Amino acid sequence: MNSTTGFTKSASGIIKAIESGSKHLLIRRFTLFYPQKKLKFVGDGYQFDPQKGVGIAGTRGRHILFHEKCTGCQLCAITCEGIAEAIEMVKITESWKQNKKSIMPQIDYGKCVFCGLCVDACPFYALYMTNDYELAAFTKTHLIYTPAQLAVKPQYDGTVEIKIDDRGAYHG
Ligand code: SF4
Ligand code: SF4
Structure with a gap:
């Protein structure tokens, strides 16, 4: 390689780098200052309709358990x-007529991989997933959600809505 070819290649590399970098100057910033700013998800989490046999797309955050529907079938x-x-x-302390053994699922989020297959397996519309993704805890014990905790509807205090256009995702 002579010196002229080498110079041309270097100049072309520099021009490409400037071109590529300058494109990003015009793209809106995506990084959030968490936890002051949080993602705001819209819609429900992942669900499954056992009658139709179809999954309904949604975020796979922590589960929600509807006690009035859970039969304790263990599926x-x-x-x-x-x-x-x-x-x-x-064991649960409440008594529900559809749940003769008074047992309900407790989920350990230290082990859960958020696959959603337990939701698919539930024949009674009792177990869905939610948009709640803030599950960090200081101890392993706090990652275990009892049936009572799973029944609580998550409070969404997200402040930043994500928008998507032909240049990708961004927030306002
Ligand atoms: S099947 Fe198990 S690992 Fe998968 S989402 Fe349900 S609890 Fe989590
Ligand atoms: S599969 Fe559904 S109804 Fe059966 S124990 Fe689990 S949550 Fe309850």
């Missing part, structure tokens, strides 16, 4: 056994 726990062993069936 969610049996499904998870081969995946993460994150579900344990535990």
Whole structure:
């Protein structure tokens, strides 16, 4: 390679780098100052309709358990056994006529891989996922959600809505 060819290649590399970098000057910033600013998800989390046999797309955050629908059939726990062993069936103090054994799933988010297969396995519309993605805890015990905790509807205090256009995702 002679010196002229080498110079041409270097100059072309520099021009490409400037071109590529300058494109990003015009793109709106995506980084959020978490936790002061949080993502605001719209819509429900992942659900499954057992009658139609179809999943309904949504965020796979932590689950929500509808106690009035759960029969304690354990299908969610049996499904998870081969995946993460994150579900344990535990006794509840409430009594529901559809749940003769008074047992419901408890989920360990230290083990859960958020695959959603337990939601698919539930034949009674009792277990869905939600948009709640803030699950960090200081101890492993705090990652275990009892049936009572799973029944609580997440409070969304997200402040930043994500928008998507032909140049990708951005926030206002
Ligand atoms: S989402 Fe997957 S890993 Fe998590 S509890 Fe359900 S089946 Fe288990
Ligand atoms: S959540 Fe659904 S699959 Fe799990 S025990 Fe309750 S009814 Fe059965």
